[in-house]
Amino acid sequence: MKLPELKIGQHVAKIPIIQGGMAIRLSTARLAAAVAEEGGIGLIAASGMGFDELRYEIRLARSLTKGIIGINIMVAAREFARYVNTAIDEGIDLVVAGAGFSRDVFPMGKKSGTPIVPIVSTVKGAKISEKLGAAAIIVEGKEAGGHLGTDQSLRDILPDIKKSVSIPVIGAGGIMFGRDIAEVIKLGADGVQMGTRFAASDESNAAPALKEFYLKARPEDVVLIKSPVGLPGRAIKNPFAKKILECTADEPETCGACLKHCARNFCIISALIRAQQGDVDTGLVFTGEYIHKIDKILPVKEIFARLLKEVEEIN
Numbered sequence: 001m002k003l004p005e006l007k008i009g010q011h012v013a014k015i016p017i018i019q020g021g022m023a024i025r026l027s028t029a030r031l032a033a034a035v036a037e038e039g040g041i042g043l044i045a046a047s048g049m050g051f052d053e054l055r056y057e058i059r060l061a062r063s064l065t066k067g068i069i070g071i072n073i074m075v076a077a078r079e080f081a082r083y084v085n086t087a088i089d090e091g092i093d094l095v096v097a098g099a100g101f102s103r104d105v106f107p108m109g110k111k112s113g114t115p116i117v118p119i120v121s122t123v124k125g126a127k128i129s130e131k132l133g134a135a136a137i138i139v140e141g142k143e144a145g146g147h148l149g150t151d152q153s154l155r156d157i158l159p160d161i162k163k164s165v166s167i168p169v170i171g172a173g174g175i176m177f178g179r180d181i182a183e184v185i186k187l188g189a190d191g192v193q194m195g196t197r198f199a200a201s202d203e204s205n206a207a208p209a210l211k212e213f214y215l216k217a218r219p220e221d222v223v224l225i226k227s228p229v230g231l232p233g234r235a236i237k238n239p240f241a242k243k244i245l246e247c248t249a250d251e252p253e254t255c256g257a258c259l260k261h262c263a264r265n266f267c268i269i270s271a272l273i274r275a276q277q278g279d280v281d282t283g284l285v286f287t288g289e290y291i292h293k294i295d296k297i298l299p300v301k302e303i304f305a306r307l308l309k310e311v312e313e314i315n
């Protein structure tokens, strides 16, 4: 099977693979640039970063590649608009908005000509996005890592969503191998977004202990927790996730008011930072449903080579 190019606004990715944004600081410049270098689209996860840090990461990514670099930012972040404007000011190629829906982001993109790409899980969300000016949409199924907007499989929701809009549709959730990419493209997707596979890559900014932890995960270790954002989140059941499930996690002692609305059942920023730094007992380890299918930490170049070879072998 030959993969199509993926056009989002004025940008054309030779390979229709987006590396999903992964907070906090799992997908930074190095990972995004490595993916962009292979012809895909690399996303820097802005959530939880400082604004100068975000500028630095965008500039660093630009120094590493001439490929397509975007940011991913959580709509639920209190400073959502400032993150978007900072990235646009740095000349970012596209903005992907997840964990919630924002109408306000579309005029920001329009002003600068920056493509805005919301993450949706319903026909309604897809149609509104197109009407408001989205350049493309990412359709995320329940298999995805991080915050979830649906309990339905990508394979079940994708065909109807594809039929309902005429902008590019990118499928996300549970895509690990070339055969998954081929399947999702055959279902009508114009491209795919992959998170977990890249979280467990050489260029991922996860600490080595977190990458090793990912490799040990079994299917029964993956659970849904209640995130303070107000959405379910997919994570590995470590001691901290058990506490969240039992409602015994500590409430935040200090609070930077990072979210527009926070349930305060625990501090998600510090929990994700602990995981990124390799504390796999007290950190919140976000993951996709199919983490157990990953048995090796690989460089991005090798991940792309394997994916493309597998796709090529499919009729």
Ligand SMILES: Cc1cc2nc3c(=O)[nH]c(=O)nc-3n(C[C@H](O)[C@H](O)[C@H](O)COP(=O)(O)O)c2cc1C
Pocket: 019, 020, 021, 022, 023, 024, 026, 045, 047, 072, 073, 074, 097, 098, 099, 119, 140, 143, 144, 145, 146, 147, 172, 173, 174, 175, 193, 194, 195, 196, 197, 199, 285, 286, 287, 288, 289, 290
């Ligand atoms: C560790 C981790 C962190 C994530 N963080 C974010 C995030 O900050 N914003 C977002 O929109 N999606 C986030 N996601 C979702 C990914 O961008 C991607 O859409 C999803 O993981 C795709 O499913 P897959 O992991 O099965 O490939 C995260 C996923 C993982 C695994």
